Amino acid sequence: MTKFNTVASHSNVQELATKLGLSENAYSSALQLAELTPGRIDWLRYINHFLAAIGALLIVSGVTAFFAWNWADLGYMVKFALIQAGIAGIALLAWRLGIDSMGGRAALFSSAFLVGVLFAVFGQVYQTGADPYGLFVAWSILMLPLAIIGRQAALWILFQTLLILALIMYWTQVIDPPNGWWQLAQLLGPLVWLSSTLMDSTLASLVFALNAAALIAWEYAVNRNVAWVLGRTYPRVIGFGALSNVLIPTVVFVIGASFGEATKLGVISPALYVTASVAALYYYQFRRPDLLMLTMLVFGAILVFTTLIGRYMPMDTGSILMLAILLIGQVAGAAYWLRNVSHQWEAES
């Protein structure tokens, strides 16, 4: 898209008016020329769509609050009936709206999500004694057909998340149950606990392998020109996850090593990080141009390099200043390089 094809929006018309010092009358005309001031039909469309959406949102929230109010008192048959009716109703809605429409996609995703809620309630009612990883395995198996039918990134991201949760649960409940500060992390909430699982290089590497495999499979499908995988949301989200799985343990490994602490972190994380980063930098610069992926990779490299330098510097006041200057230089250099790469792609296209 060239600069002259930029679509008029409220913000860029306002900016244009400010830069040119337009009169009040001219600014008002500019908004009208950009068709940003709605007419009668537009207002009716707004009223039709917005008020319907807001009203529906409020009523659904109110109904949810009603069930939350007396959930404990509801019989288990009523609970199952409610959730199963929800799954069936929403799936029906997806079919009626068409699974490729915006509403249909949202409905299909909600249906896949409610499958997990059903399993959770099942475990709550019958107290089966099964390990929680079983919930995520069963959930992922049952939602897989929906993901295949739905052909949308959000459903596949949910599927991938469930696989990762199942792996983490299996590892921490069966293979290597947590101890010490891991148990404390568990008390601080699910997010803190999940992040703390990255402090075990073996587990983090397995999660990385799962993400990397999914990313490679997706990019392979992109290369085969499969139409519904051409959006970049899935590879970027999974790519960010895969990078975090090796970047965070690497940074902590570098910092932790300087304090001589015995941790579950090993050289496998830095080794995987370096290998994956080099491969991804090559792929996303030369094979499938993706500036966002390159930005993530470069920023990761800056973090690791700065941490490494910080570790070997003497611990004094001058070092802090040196680190600040080094960081400023690296980020400025990275921004310059990314801009050049972007211009190069533009010139080649």
Place this chain on the structure above:
Amino acid sequence: MTRERVKLQQVVDGLRSEGLMPENSDANVAAFFENLHETQPWYIRTMVGLGAWLASLLLIGFVGSIGFAADAGFVIVGVLFIGGAIFARMKSGNDFVVQSALASSLAGQALLAYGVVEISGGNDFESVLSIVIILNGILFFVFPDRTHRVLSILIAMTSLGFLLYFWKYNAVVPIMGPVAAAMMVFFYKRQGVIIESGKGHLIRPLITGLMLTAFGFLLLSTVYILPELRWEFAFYPRPWISTILLGALLLYMGTQVWPQIGDVSGSPEMAVFYGLLVVITAAAWAIPGLLLALVVIILGATSGNRVFIGAGITFLVVFIATYFYGIQVSMLTKSISLVATGAAVLTARWLLLKVTAGHIEGGASHA
């Protein structure tokens, strides 16, 4: 069928043909389009911003580790940081300089406030907040950066909120959100005048800052204090005050919308329209945030401002989520309020489309 959207170049051409462009504006137009093209994608700006913030933390660590013989040293360094940031930002629009200047200014404010606290013996809370308010009031005009200006308003208004609690003026808090919202509407409607006066660069941060301030104050109305804590502190006494004030603002917004969709003033349809707004206000008695969300969405819709429309919808969702978990009323009361308001909104939609259908060809199909 989707309508093809107007290009910015077509707007410029249209203004030219209507003779509304200032004289000798060709160079400015060219520069404007060039800058549009040069803007970095958001993720590179995010990376640069994160780098700048990390660097500023290291700089604060450096200043802190040097230490000063007198506490005034922190004040002096703080002022230097702020002054240096303003100077750097005036001289360059480079992404890294922009973010570094932002971080340095905030670091400078933190050092300045710390120095003042230390000099005053660590107990002059009011003075620190007052200094922060005055300082940000000045920086809003002086610091040539949009993000900093938004932050200046937020920091100043947050400090004002803390001062109100400190002075035990909790009763004033429910007025703050609606006042910020009213100011936002006032300045939004006067954008053209402000741009014509040459202060157009202030308008967007001003209205954005006021919108976020209003959101923040209204979210306080959902704060829930566990009864077990036995803490007799009213964060947001009498939230219905906010509902009434925001209801009045919603009625004002109605006066902007009705001429667009309705018939002549004084008609029965107009009475129905305003009656519906009053019913929505009454139904949202315990949910003032809903009215603020509606005001912001309508304000955005009046000029195709997608950022405002999106912000209003996002705030609505966030407010309902916090309302669900917060506020010291039972789930049953929450359920009744939400369903009643939802029903009122849907009824309003149905009636509005019905009463306006007569004026517009094909309008009945909407209802």
